[in-house]
Amino acid sequence: MAEMVSDAPARQTLAGARQRLADRDGFLAWIFLVPTVVYIVVLVAIPFFLAIAFAFSDVTAGNPSYDWVGLENFRRVFADPVFWQSLRNTFVFTVISMLLIVVFGKVLAMVLTADFKGKWIVRFLVLLPWTTPVALSSITWLWLLHSIYSPIDWVLRTVGLIDDNSYFLGRPALAMGSVIAVHVWRLVPLAAVIMMVGILSIPDDLIEASRIDGAGFWRRLFEVTIPLTFPLIAVAALFGAIFTFTDMAVVYILTAGGPTNSTQVLASWSFTRGIAGGDIGQGAVIALFLFPLLLAAAVLILRAVRKVETF
């Protein structure tokens, strides 16, 4: 921004050839950006407002004609206890996952920025959860948490901690824990990659200086690394939160919202109502509840990102 302001007057004073070039810059800037802007307006902005419009309509999969019904959909959604359950679950999953993602992500980032033998293979294995399509890794978790053949149960049984299987996905509390575990497992690598950026951007001499001054590992961690990389830790936390908050694949495949809707989240409930149930108006109302929080998260990310500039 600052650069631009200082640039503009200088350009205007230039004569002839350079002036035409500036003109052409303006034309190019415009022609380069238009396709993207048009595409995004047509397939993101308009559908976004369409989603809001659907919330006030009686559109269903079977009868797509638009009739205004006012707040009727909102009334029906609010009257359903499953909606409130989904809202609560979405928050619980997001907050708990985010905290765990940040802590484990930080540890993993420190490991991945250190030098050691076999780093390549560790990096490869550690990134697997994030690069694998979430639907496929969820299937593997479904099998890992199977009611009869879960190897986790087998270990616990063999060690003697439990007599009977845990039924991870059959009991509300365990099912919620399982969903959180899968989210944390798949998003920690992403958080680690983002935090690696922060660690790598700390000047080496700063670490060296604190080391020479006698600061031990923990002191360096809490008084140098974490404060300096705080903005990127915040970015990692918010990305983790957004991906947990908006995801429905994990819940859909692992529990399908069950047992008895105890793991239902906004995204999966919106899908159940809007697509499986065909009531697009109600589905739209449920999905709209995702938006205010996403907006807040986006603003926070941008503010954190701006702060990265300061070092």
Next chain:
Amino acid sequence: MAAPTASIGDNARLRRHYARRAVLGRVGLYVVAVLAALVCAMPFVWSTLTATKLNADLYNPDNNPFLYNQPPTADHVMFLFKNTAFMTFAWNTLWVGLLVVLITLALGIPAAYSIARLNRPWSTPMGIAIFFVYLVPPSLLFLSLSRVVVALGLQDSTWSLVLIYPTITVPVSTWLLIGFLKALPRDIEEQAMVDGYSRLGAMLRTILPLLFPGTVAVVVFAFTLTASEFIYALTFISPTQEKVVSTGVPTELVRGDVFFWQSLQAANIFVAIPIAFVFNLFLARFISGFTMGAVKG
């Protein structure tokens, strides 16, 4: 810093102290690294084991699940390739991904260049707007987009994904590309323009080749996003032949209550390993793009 007046004995003790601390640090590092790798890779190890087990071995809760209690078999892997539509799903994911990547580059590179280099008054707000678009999730748009897809007659066709997936990949790729572009010095085009190239010529001849490594990182990242997408693919498409891996495998390899567990796990491995392998090759570049896009304002 040890004071210059410190005795030799003090120095030696300090050195031993630091040496011990260093050894402890190394051991700790290796322990954490191995532990992290195990936790992250455990489900995939479990997949690999499962995929090659006989039914009689697998479906016996008393067998040690981490060992082959009966000889391994490739039958279920063969079943995946021969008797299921897995290859169709994989092929669909591949061509959808490649087309989406092409569209993403065609839209993203010019847009990023415009925002990063052409100094318009709207450059900064536009960059921020693109970032916001990236954060609008599929779970918010899938209902209205499903109506759009129906209106265009693309329901139940893989082409609907080619049309819609760039809404996910274009914003994030543009954001990354802006970062890569900002990392290239401005003198490069200015020099080329002094040498007589137009702005467009300078961009094509100097910037595009220099941007190539960043472009490759974007390609890999965009492809990974496309392959992972779930909610659009589930909403728009129901015929088997049109499905992609991320929806085909969980829906078609399950018949009612019967899960083809070994084949499901084999599918996971055959998709996960190649993607992770390619992604790893470009990780460093991806990291640098992530910072630059964010950092250099």
